[in-house]
Amino acid sequence: MYRSKQNRSMGRTQRIQLQLWDTAGQERFRSLTTAFFRGAMGFLILFDLTNEKSFLNIRDWLEQLKTHSYYDNPEIVLCGNKVDLYDCRLISSERARKEAKKYGSISIF
Structure with a gap:
C-alpha cells in the first residue's frame, strides 16, 4: 500500500513531501521501495513487537x-507496534533500545 501527501504549512518556506509505504515486510516490494530511498531525508521503520522475524x-x-x-x-x-x-x-523495550543504539542516532518509540 502506498500513500503520498504534500502539505505546505503557514510560515514554512520549504515544501515537505511525506510518503508512507506499507509493504507488510513482503520481499516482492523491496526493489520498488529502494528506488524511493534515494531522495528521502528520513525514514520511519515499523516492526511488530510480537514477531521476532519482523524485529x-x-x-x-x-x-x-x-x-x-x-x-x-x-x-x-x-x-514498535502492537504494544497493547x-x-x-516477544521484543522488550530494552532489547529494542539496544538494537537502535547499535545503529547510532536512531530514535525509537
Whole structure:
C-alpha cells in the first residue's frame, strides 16, 4: 500500500513531501521501495513487537537504507507496534533500545 501527501504549512518556506509505504515486510516490494530511498531525508521503520522475524528485519531495512540513500546520515525512527498485546510480546523495550543504539542516532518509540 502506498500513500503520498504534500502539505505546505503557514510560515514554512520549504515544501515537505511525506510518503508512507506499507509493504507488510513482503520481499516482492523491496526493489520498488529502494528506488524511493534515494531522495528521502528520513525514514520511519515499523516492526511488530510480537514477531521476532519482523524485529530482525530491521537490520535488513537499515542495510538497504545505507546502500540506496543519497544522504549519509538520514533521520531514522524505529517504531514498535502492537504494544497493547502484552501477553504476546516477544521484543522488550530494552532489547529494542539496544538494537537502535547499535545503529547510532536512531530514535525509537
